[in-house]
Amino acid sequence: MTDPAAGTPAGAAERRFEAAIFDLGGVMTEPLFRGRHDVDPEYLNLVAFFLGEFRDHYHLPTGAHDLHLLETGKISDDEFFDRMCARYAAAGNSPVDARTAQKVIFGRRMVASSAMIDSVRQVREAGYKTALLTNISREGESLFRGLIPVEELFDVVVDSSKVGLRKPDPRIYELACERLGVSADRCMFIDDLECNVEAASALGMHTIQCLDPVTAADEVVQLLLGHHAAEEVEAEA
Numbered sequence: 001m002t003d004p005a006a007g008t009p010a011g012a013a014e015r016r017f018e019a020a021i022f023d024l025g026g027v028m029t030e031p032l033f034r035g036r037h038d039v040d041p042e043y044l045n046l047v048a049f050f051l052g053e054f055r056d057h058y059h060l061p062t063g064a065h066d067l068h069l070l071e072t073g074k075i076s077d078d079e080f081f082d083r084m085c086a087r088y089a090a091a092g093n094s095p096v097d098a099r100t101a102q103k104v105i106f107g108r109r110m111v112a113s114s115a116m117i118d119s120v121r122q123v124r125e126a127g128y129k130t131a132l133l134t135n136i137s138r139e140g141e142s143l144f145r146g147l148i149p150v151e152e153l154f155d156v157v158v159d160s161s162k163v164g165l166r167k168p169d170p171r172i173y174e175l176a177c178e179r180l181g182v183s184a185d186r187c188m189f190i191d192d193l194e195c196n197v198e199a200a201s202a203l204g205m206h207t208i209q210c211l212d213p214v215t216a217a218d219e220v221v222q223l224l225l226g227h228h229a230a231e232e233v234e235a236e237a
Helices: 024-028 041-057 066-071 077-090 098-106 114-125 140-145 170-180 194-202 213-225 229-236
Strands: 019-022 129-134 156-159 187-191 206-209
Touching: 019 024, 019 114, 019 170, 024 114, 024 129, 024 187, 024 213, 041 066, 041 077, 041 098, 066 077, 077 098, 114 129, 114 213, 114 229, 129 140, 129 170, 156 170, 170 187, 170 194, 187 194, 187 213, 194 206, 206 213, 213 229
Parallel strands: 019 129, 019 187, 129 156, 187 206
Antiparallel strands: none
16 A cells, blocks of 8 residues: 655655645544443443434534534534433433533543654654644644644644534645645545545545554555654664
8 A cells, every 4th residue: 555656765856745634533543432342331322322423424524413513613512412412312312411421422531642643753854744634622622732742743733623614524624735835636634534534535635544543654654754654763762
């Protein structure tokens, strides 16, 4: 999957890419929902309800569902869970306290991917422009800024709740490119969700779907720098 022409091997006159754009959850962090075994059986139906809404609505570029409103900054986390729990009860389920639901769904804290952080650092130090492009709520910024060294890693941060757009709306990718000062076909885009990757690809970006941050981090470095991600880390040790 590695394209040696993407980076700058010895003697190369021109880079294929100028920038790399990274998603937050599942890329800069470990997967958010995969392998969860910590959910109390009492709340399994609640989690299934949330994931069902996510499946049915998340992939739509625009919309009036609460997921869209949450990630474009129009409602808060508390409002989202108040309204979701009301829908859950209206669907015939036993009522669940909204704050409890919030802890069940998002109670497990995000864990930064050290492999991807190292990858982004290498790429930026090699002269590529970098951006963080995330769908997140208004309350999310303090969480991710406390999790990863944002200023050290990224030239640009595009936060859906601040710009009022969210992936996979093409306009938010175009905004990221505009802020980076590069065209879409000169960008690499890394995200864990297929719908977001497909939207970026339709704009002409080279895309990587991140199924595992360690594997994707290595692919990014191979494509842009021509070596494995771990090689530079080992050299510095």
